Amino acid sequence: MLWDLRYSFETFKAEYVMMCHVLFVYYNAMGAVYVQSGKADGKIDPAQPDAVVGPVGMAPELGSGAVKVSDLTPEDMRKRMWWAKFYANARDVFARNGGKAALEAL
Secondary structure, three states, X not given: OOOOOOOOHHHHHHHHHHHHHHHHHHHXXXXXXXXXXXXXXXXXXXXXXXXXXXXXXXXXHHOOXXXXXXXXXXXXXXXXXXXXXXXXXXXXXXXXXXXXXXXXXX
């Protein structure tokens, strides 16, 4: 046989937990600018670093107060719900699989 196709549940679980943490780190590293763009009431365009363009990316409550959650389009509201659900899921995976103990062991 060319490949050993056995894949234990323990191996699956270890890989799943590890990749959940990797994804969490990626989202935090790459999503920080997206979230912080809410402080400026809009999206930051790297081609125009001094200008803020477009709708609020994530958190109008971080901005000036001129933009309210009720001002968001249905698409922007869906994005906000998606991020909140992702972070809730990441917290749950972390808590259920001994994430705190794993970090303390590093």
